[in-house]
Structure formats: structure tokens, C-alpha cells
Amino acid sequence: MTLAPDQARTSTMARVNPVAKLAATMVLTVPLVLTLDVVSAGAALFVELLLMPWAGLRWGEFWRRTWLVWALAPLTGVTIALYGRTSGQVYVEWLAVRVSDGSLELALATTLRVLAIALPSVVLFASVDPTDLADGLSQIWRLPARFVLGALAGLRMVGLFLDDWRALELARRARGVADRGRLRRFLGMAFALLVLSIRRGAKLATAMEARGFGAPGPRTWARISRFGGREWALIAVGAGIAAVAVAAALAAGTWNFILGPG
Template identity: 75%
Template sequence: MSLLETRARTGALATVNPVAKLGVSALIAVPLILTLDPVSAAVALALEFVLFLFAGIGWREFWVRTWPVWLAAPLTGLTIALYGQTSGVVYVDWFVLRISEGSLALALATMLRVLAIALPSVVLFITVDPTDLADGLGQIVRLPARFVLGALAGLRMVGLFLDDWRALELARRARGVADRGRIRRFLGMAFALLVLSIRRGAKLATAMEARGFGAPGRRTWARESRFGAAEWLLLAVGAAISGIAVAAAVVTGAWNFILGPSA
């Protein structure tokens, strides 16, 4: 375990059940999906940063883990600014590009909404262990055990895929195969990894069936997944963030229900 992962597991949210983290992410995301305005997204984003302080991660790890979100949000806003719905004063009108007052406001709201929805999903799940999440989904949410355990086994294989890719690269380099042509080398390694993955998946499925993972009847679990006061408190915080963000948008008149007549 790396130093960053060790530090992240010391935060107040590190021991919270992953189901609660999944629930709070949904509580924050759903209201923001239903509206497209800068006020609700900005208020939710500001409150989320307060919640992130209890995640137990340093700023360096925060930027390392979330940089794709910070890159995608401005690109999404740029697209809306260039090709969004035109309203108000038109600043640029050239060929298919039309930048107006309305498209810029829509771009800002979209960018803030992307950040407010995506950042909690990334930050809260940094300390989530896949096995703990599977235990919670199976015992608390009551999802089918076959589905949960199959997804867990597949997720555990992701790390092996990376190791297999490096091993294939080193083996091909040692044999002098496909030293030239990056596209040819990539396609060859991808096909080899696909064949290896299918074989490994078949063996894993057979092994799980042999151990009774697909047997009918009520399943027992090695570890009990608890959902207590800390989990309910986190859900309450998520509901409060959503409520305050929606209330701020309604009070300021910025609320824009995208499924309504104003969409």
C-alpha cells in the first residue's frame, strides 16, 4: 500500500460503509441533474469542498486523482459556449460558431454542474475497498449475490490485466517481435491480452462454481457489513448539501428545471 493510500485511510470518511458513500453521491447528483443553473451547482460545489476536508486525503492526492474531472469540465463548457443555444447579445458569429450571452451562461452552468457531480464520486471512493463495497451491496442493498460476486471478481482482475500487459510487452521485446510499428504492436498485444483474459475468465468461473458461489439458497458472508450512525450522518450531510443548493437556486430565481417548459 502506498503512502498516499495509507494517509487516505486515516480520514473520518475512510471507515464509512461504501454503500453510504454511494448513496451520498446519488443524493448530490440527482438534484443537479434535474436543473441547469450556475447557482445550485456553485453552492453544492462549495459545500462539497467542506465535506472533502474529512476525507483524509492531501491536496496532492486530491489533484492527482481528480485532474481528469478538472480537464473535462472546461472542455464541456467550451463546447457549450461555441455551439450552445443562442440568446441575448451575440459576441462572435462566424461560420458554425456563435458565442452569445446565453451560451456563455449555459457553459458556466454546465462546467460547474460537471464538477459538482463528478468530484464527490471520485473523492469519496478513493478509500473504498471493492470487497467492502460488494459486502455492502449484497447485505444492505440486497442485490443478487451472483451479480455482486461476479462483478467483484471481474474488478479484481483489472490489476492483473495491467501486469499481463507489462509482461507481454517485456516478452515481445525480449523476442524482438513487433519492435517497429506502434499500431501493429498495440493490436498484437491487445489480441493476446483478450485471449488470455477469456481463458482466465473461464477458469475463474469454473473455480467459483466449484466452490458453490452459484448455489441456490441464502448465502452467508464472511464479513458483516454494518450500516450505523456514521452512515446515516453522511447521508444526512448529502441531503443537506442538495437541499441548500436547490433552495439557493429557487430563492435567487436561477432554478431551471430541464424537464419542464423552460428546458
Template identity: 60%
Template sequence: MTAIAPSPVRRGVATLNPVAKLLAALLIALPLVITIDPVSAGVALLLELPLLLASGVGWRRFWVRTLPLWIAAPAAAVTISLYGERSGAEVFSWAFVHVSEGSLALGLAAALRVLAIGLPAVVLFVTVDPTDLADGLAQILRLPARFVIGGLAGMRMLGLLTEDWRALALARRARGVADAGRLRRALGMAFALLVLAIRRGSALATAMEARAFGAPGRRTWARESRLAASDVAVMAGGLVISATAVAVSVAVGAFHPIFGPS
């Protein structure tokens, strides 16, 4: 008798509707992309802490999933500080490198913006089930059913690419053609993987058409997707975070829109 592993218990923000998570992340990100000051990004990052703590994501999973952000943020800060627009007093200069007070502030703002925009997006979507997201996009946002179901089918097929790549590598090694020329081998496997993906996509499209996935008329759904009070609350929280960040930036005179005068 085979034991069935219990599904992981979802808690906190993980239980919210995926559409609510999507809209909350957009509400947080949109105001931050119109300004390049460090104050608004810093305030937003501070206000996001309760949301990150209530995400239901374990600490190990959190650090693993957000590792690219922790690498990208200081990299962006260093690059902009060294090669960004010069303003204010010059701190350091060598060849093409000109570090000024303005470029340092701009680098700090870039790092904070990467974290303030990226952290909630990653944490909110790390627990999203693709089927739940598709249900919400079609039923709540009223996106075309054919587009949503096609996207869901494509997302479900992404996991097969890894297995196909592994099978191709084993097959080539069994035929003795994987011992030299790593670059050439990788290009050949990539082309073979592309051919397999196209063939599988064509077969999947034919199967879905045969099951009337592209039929006209109103479509029914196996699972109903609705916004609960907690979903509205997290979207309101995203709006409050962005509005507070911009308000504080304007109040202290640090607000610097990207489309405004330099």
C-alpha cells in the first residue's frame, strides 16, 4: 500500500486569491517606478515587513527564492554609483569612473527600489498555484478564456523541459556523442529541445481543440474564484504602502519623478 504525502498546509498570505496578490504587488510597484528617490523606496520596504512576515513562506525558502534580488540590488547600486549621472560634490574619480554625492544617492535609491518592488512580488507569488491564478484571471479579471487556458497549459508544460533536457543528455551520452565540445553539444541539445517543445505544443493544441477548449460561447469553470474580505484587505494594504511611501517622499522634499525636470 502506497502512502500519500499530505499536501502542504497553506497559511497567512498564501491562502489569498492569486488575483489579489497580483493587484497588491502592482499597487506597491507602480508608484515606485515613477520616482528615483531613496526615501519612497525605503519607506515602502519598511512598511512591507509585516506583509513579508505574514507570507507563510519559511525562512530557508524565502532566502533561496529572493537570493537573485539580494545580488541584483547591490550590483545595481555599485554600477550606478560608479557610472551614474554626476551631481553634487565629487567623491572619487578615476578614468571613466566618477563617483559623486548624487550618483551615490542614486545608487542607494536603485538598490532600495529593487528590493521594495521585487521582494513582495516574489514572496506573494511563490505560493501561487497556476490553476488558481488562471481561475482568477478568467473569472475575476474577465480575461479571455482561450488566452488564460493556453497560458496555463504552457506553464504546466514548463516542468517537462527539464526532464526532456535530461533525457536528451542521457541519450547522447549513450550514443557516445557527449564526450567533447560542450558548447556545440549544448547548442545541438537546445535545438532538439526546441523541436520537441514545438511538437508537444502542436499535439497539445490539437488535443485541446478536440475537447472544445476553443469553442465559442460562455465557458463554465470547475472551481469558482472569488475575492474575500482578506483579499480586499491585502490589496488595500498595497495601496496604503505605496501612497504612504510617496506621501512621505513628497513631505520631506525628496520626491524626484523620472519624467520630471532633472
């Protein structure tokens, strides 16, 4: 991939409606949640990695955004390996820890499933603008506009909260009240930020009501959220990956319906 730093935001994938990305993720995730086996998760992950070059991210940006997923997925597998269902030969047994063939297989399946579910979610939403997502949820999925716009306004405040936290920390250091007692300082700053966020939320709600965000009846939109061929194609890709995973598991005889009896 040779995309320029800003091309991830202007690539074809970035222009796909965010609700289509959400729908594709859901279509892909459902079959992987219903089963826990190595073949289905491995097949889905393999196809996803083959398609990653068309996601609109440079490989460097891909690793920066997904390194936490790669780091935490094996930790999930380790937990399953130590405390998962015991079957087959037991290799290690100490107190509640039992490492066996069954637990190791479940650990590998869990690790692959976490990667197969989390990686496309992170990559697809890397270039999503919150305003575009809110427009799509209200105009296409017909969710209540008041709820969607309120959530969007709250999301926009996250950056301000971070700035407020840094400002509180610098102010306390300047007054000499942040030199010791880390726990006490943290609790004090958290309470101050809570009070500040409540006040800001009340002012924001009043301002939005004054501008007609809570008015009854149909509302107009500054930007029209469109859903066309690119969006359906992305959902079809997600459904195709899910179908490949299910077919591979059924063909190998490893399908393990976790909601079934036993």
C-alpha cells in the first residue's frame, strides 16, 4: 500500500456509508459468535487479512490501530488454556489450573475468533466520521433523531474532557496541591471533572433545545445520507466471509454451536 497520510480518509472505503460498515460487521460477527472452533475463526481471519489492502489504510497505520487487538487476543487465549474445559490429555494440573488438549484447542479458537471479530471492526471504523454515522443512523435506520444527536454531542465532548483533565492537573500543580497523595489527587480531580461535565452537559442540552433539536415532527438534515451500490457490496463481502467461515467449519466437521444442548 502506498497511500499518502490523508488518503485513508478519502479512499473508496472511507466514502462508504458508516451504517453499511456497521451492518457488514454485524453480518460477519453473528456466525463467529454462534460457534467456537478453530476452522471457522481461522478461515474468516485468513480471508479478512487477504482483503485488508483494500481497506484504505497503510500497513503502518494498520499496525498502529490494531496492535492492541494483537496483544490482547493471545491473553484471552491464555486464560482459556489455563481454566477452560478439560478434555483429552492433561499436561499441567495445579489447583484450579488444568492445561489439556481441550483447553488448548479452545484457547486457539478463542484467540482466532477475537482477531476475526475485532480486526475488521477496528479497520472499517478507522475512517468513520461521527457526524456521518449519526446521519446514517437517523436517516437510513430511522433511529430517533433526538437520541442520535444527543449521543453525537456527547461524543464530541470527549476531547474537551481530556483537555479539562490536563487543565485541572496543571492548575493543581501551579497551586502546589498535586505534589503528593496520588490517590487523593486523582479522586479530587475526578470529582471536579464530574461537576464540570454535568454543568457543561446542562448548558449543551439547553443550547440544543433552543436551536430546535428537540422539536416534534420531522426534521431537516444538512447532509443527505446515501445508501447505494458500494454499501451493498460491502455488506455482501461481510456476508461472503461469514459464509466461507461457516462452510469451512461444516466441511471440516468442527462446527460447535455454543447455544446448543451440552
